Amino acid sequence: MYRFDASRLDLAREYKARPFGEHSPDLQYLLNLMRTRETDGRHVLVMTQPHAQWTLARLTNGNQGPPRLTNVTFDNLEAAEWAVFRLRWEAMAGAPLPIE
Amino acid sequence: MGGVQAALGGDGGRASAHRMTMLMAYADAISVRPGDTIGFKVSCDAAEHYNARIVRLLSPEAGPMAPPFRTEPVDTPVNGRHPARTQPLRAGSWAMVPAHPLIGSLRSFSIAALIWPTLPGDGRQAIAGTWSESACTGFGLMLNEAGEAELRLGGTVLRSGEKLLPRKWHFVAASYDAATGAVVLHQDLLADKTMTVASSVTRQTTASSVASRNGALLFAAWHVADSDGLAGDLPMVGGCFNGKIERPRLANRALDRGALLALMGGTIPAGLVETIVASWDFSRDIETEVIRDTSPNRLNGVTVNLPARAMIGQNWDGSEMNWRHAPHQYGAIHFHDDDMIDARWETDFSFAVPADLRSGCYAAMLEAAGAQFQVAFFVRPPKGRPTADIVYLASSATYTVYCNNIGRIRSVMTEAVQGRLTVIDAIDILLLEHPELGYSTYDRHRDGSGICYSSRLRPATNIRPTGRFWNYCIDLFIVDWLERSGLAYDVITDDDLHAEGLDLLRPYRVLVTGSHPEYESLQMMDALDGWMRQGGRMMYLGGNGFYWRIAYHPMRPGTIEVRRSEDGTRAWDAEVGEYYHSFTGEYGGLWRRNNRAPQALAGVGFISQGFDHSSYYRRTDAAHDARTAFIFDGVAEEILGDFGILQGGAAGLEIDCVDPMLGTPPHALVVARSENHSNTYELVNEEVRVAHGLTDGVINQQIHADMVFFETQSGGAVFSTGSIAYAGSFGHRDFANPIARLTWNVLRRFADPAPFSVPRSGPPA
Known part of the structure; x- marks a missing residue:
């Protein structure tokens, strides 16, 4: 059974280098874990400028309710993916990802 | 708490982007002719007035990386300020x-x-x-x-x-x-x-x-x-x-x-x-x-x-x-206590379609105190008087079936399926705030049963030129490309095709589809098939088309039923024993289970979907066949479409390929084939009989998009791209790119009355 391994910083580096497109099998496993564990407060992006600015937000009420927006915005989707990856890594590892 | 979480300052708070004004609307029709009147029903609270503008849409609002959002104003007395009022939404059957x-x-x-x-x-x-x-x-x-x-x-x-x-x-x-x-x-x-x-x-x-x-x-x-x-x-x-x-x-x-x-x-x-x-x-x-x-x-x-x-x-x-x-x-x-088929709102303003208004894609653009909403509609040519040889078939059935899709926002599986974060905007948030809007046939009722009926007589958050690139919004990239072709075109809808059949298509030489014409009634399939057999030329510029069978309600125009039976990429399963449509008694599910696989009509059919990254096509040897020389006139590139606003390539999102067993004609030519798809591209489940694990785009050779051309009897022809992302490549470098060019080549040749000839014997697909 695949389990999260906080020592696999190589996977974080691989993701940062290419958030979209082909991933190694272990990175794909990690992403599948990360992306399906937020049964409440799922991270989403709210497009606050048409295809130009996205604000990080979390759904409410067991992912059934409107998003609660943060004050973090992005001007590209790759940066948003990396920020959420780091948040999820921290939530799973109990410590921040030591890669900026 | 540290790292990024600390930097965010906890979970933030309500956004500055959150609207204080709620604005929603719908129309009593989606397709009108000059001389018709279309009524708009508006609900708006926390504002005294709202503003309305009727415009013709020439492109989608696609941001700074795309060609600009282009609209053409329509001079009408309904433009301007209207008193606001709130109208109720009472869900439940x-x-x-x-x-x-x-x-x-x-x-x-x-x-x-x-x-x-x-x-x-x-x-x-x-x-x-x-x-x-x-x-x-x-x-x-x-x-x-x-x-x-x-x-x-x-x-x-x-x-x-x-x-x-x-x-x-x-x-x-x-x-x-x-x-x-x-x-x-x-x-x-x-x-x-x-x-x-x-x-x-x-x-x-x-x-x-x-x-x-x-x-x-x-x-x-x-x-x-x-x-x-x-x-x-x-x-x-x-x-x-x-x-x-x-x-x-x-x-x-x-x-x-x-x-x-x-x-x-x-x-x-x-x-x-x-x-x-x-x-x-x-x-x-x-x-x-x-x-x-x-x-x-x-x-x-x-x-x-x-x-x-x-x-x-x-x-x-x-x-x-x-x-x-x-x-x-x-x-x-x-x-169900969340059924919503007809909001039964009163009309707030009516637009009398001028006699000289050209056929096209139109919208009522509404705005009130910072809130915006758009209601899309289509204007057909006057009855019996087509104005062009080319007709664009707007996928109104598909738009309706997707009407108010909440599952993509709420489901914890969406991100895994799509390989990227879910993006929503202020109008999508209306759907989360107002479940009484009723959801789509991609969703389940509150009690877990699948939603099998959908209509447009309620505000639709998905049929608009803004927001997420999907269906209607992507289709406006095709409209933009048509606008720049220099050729005239009329616009009709699935609803019109269902109601009028072959007679509606007969005056036209070329039919251009949207990016994802996924849902068809038997009447629509028969009309397309009959028109093509009489020499019609179809340009299927999308992916996962002609996939699900639908039934229109016999008395309620625009109300559609989908029974998701047996297999297919689907958000819910019909209960065993409930596979037949209630509106018509027809067997529901995939057209390939109804003896009408998409490959039989368009040469290609659905094979995979993935949403993280779009790829490109590579020309095949068949691209050098004399029969297809017109497609590549002035196009030197071997790699086609390694660019585009829809995840970076022309081949992606949902993709189709040929399958002679399912009906691709023997003389069809695959002129280009995509490659190099990512892990999120999974083989469609109807192609997996025994689970084997070799199902993603990295390892499965079946997963690719085929660009196909073939001639039909009576001088007709078909050109299919087999990819939803294709339309996102048109505008690259201000339309000076091989995808826009080769597709214009096809459009011009298809518009030329010179007949195509089916080869006596052609190479297999």
Whole structure:
């Protein structure tokens, strides 16, 4: 059974280098874990400028309710993916990802 | 807490982007002609006024990386400021038998039904009766907060004391004897094919006096006031039921348990005929909104908000799958408290389509105090007077089926399927804030059953030139490309094609599809097939087209049914036994299960989807065939479409490939084939008979998009791209790119009357 391994910083580096497109099998496993564990407060992006600015937000009420927006915005989707990856890594590892 | 989480300062708070004003609207039509009038229904709160503009759309609002958002103003008196008002959204389906003296004069009575509750214990829910929740008059058989059967009779409340089981058939009945005051309630859990143990409970009490009520008898709802002020004569209701109701009976005296059970058969026993006030048979008139009383009294009624019909009943034994063959086994109606088919709003302004308005894609652009909403519609050419050789077929059926898709936002699986974060905007948030808008056929009802009906007579958050790139919004990239072709084109919709068939297409030489024409009725398929056999030339500029069979409601234009049977990429499964459309009796599901695989029409059919990254096509040897030279005139590149606004490439999102076994013609030429798709591209499940794990784009050779050309009889031809992302590549480098160019090459050749010839023998696909 695949389990999260906080020592696999190589996977974080691989993701940062290419958030979209082909991933190694272990990175794909990690992403599948990360992306399906937020049964409440799922991270989403709210497009606050048409295809130009996205604000990080979390759904409410067991992912059934409107998003609660943060004050973090992005001007590209790759940066948003990396920020959420780091948040999820921290939530799973109990410590921040030591890669900026 | 540290790292990024600390930097965010916890979970933030409500966004500055959150609107204080709610603005929503819809129109009474999606396709109009010059001379027609289209009514817009608007609801707006926290603002005194809203502004409206009618525009023709030439492109989508696609941000700084795409060509600019282009609209063309339409000069009309409706442009400008309008007073705002709030209009209600009352979700929930129910049925009504109009007030009748036979019901209003009842003193003693019995009421009985079979029910299959789906959310017992989730709030009080009405089953049947004349009960007024506000006046506490009449009688009502219902479920109480604990999920027990309960009878309310004026001030008397009698409960069964035992919770009903979800998704199990129960017999519920109650009687009142005016002479003795005796009130009796029965609740039976019925035996079925599982090992669940049947049980029965009877309770009784005495009512001293009962306030009668001469109102409509309702199923799956109770009265809360005499009128809701909306169009029509429907009462205002509450307490909507979730689950199935079958064979309700109403008698004019207090019957004992044996007699009540005897009423549940298909034929009323002779000794009980005189007691019957009404005996409703929901297996009659399944295609309609009528509920039929088979007693001599004919106390017929109507359904509201289209509860699901052609539902298997308590007596379904699995021997028959088609309700037309055994309607008596399909006597159940499934009601939901979140059904929404017609908001029944009043019209706020009407746009009279000018006689000289050109055919095209139009929208009412609404704005109020920072909130925005758009209502899309299409203008066809005047009747019998096409204005071009080219026609663009807007995928109105697909837009409707996707109307208010909430699952992509709420499901925890969306991100894994799409390989990227879910993006929403302010209009999508309306859907989260207002579940009463009703959802799409990609979603489930609150009780877990699949939503099989959808309509546009309610605000649609997905049919607009703004927001997420999907369906309508992507299709406007095709419109932009058409606009820049220098060739004239008309616009028609799926709804028009369904209604008018081949006659609608006959004047045109070229048909251009949208990016994702996924849903077709039999009438649409027949029209396309017939037109192509008569020389029509189709440019299928999308992916996953011609995939699902749909049925249009016979009386409600634009209302569509989808039964998601057996297989296919789908958000829910139809219950076994419920694969046939209630609107038409046609078998639902994939067209490839209906002898009309998409490959037979377009040469290609759905093979995979992935949303993280789009790839490119590589030219094949067939691209150098003399038959296809016109496609690549002036196009030197071997790699085609390694650019685009839809995830960076022309081949992606949902992709199709050839399959001779499913109907790709032997002489079809694959002129380009995509490669290098990512892990999120998974083989469609209808191609996986035995789970083998070799199903993602990294390892599975089946996963690619095919760009295909073939000639048809009578001088016609087909060009298919097999990719939704294709349209996102048109605007790259201000349309100076090989994708835009080669597609224009095809458009111009297809518009040329010179006939195509089917080769005597061609290489296999």
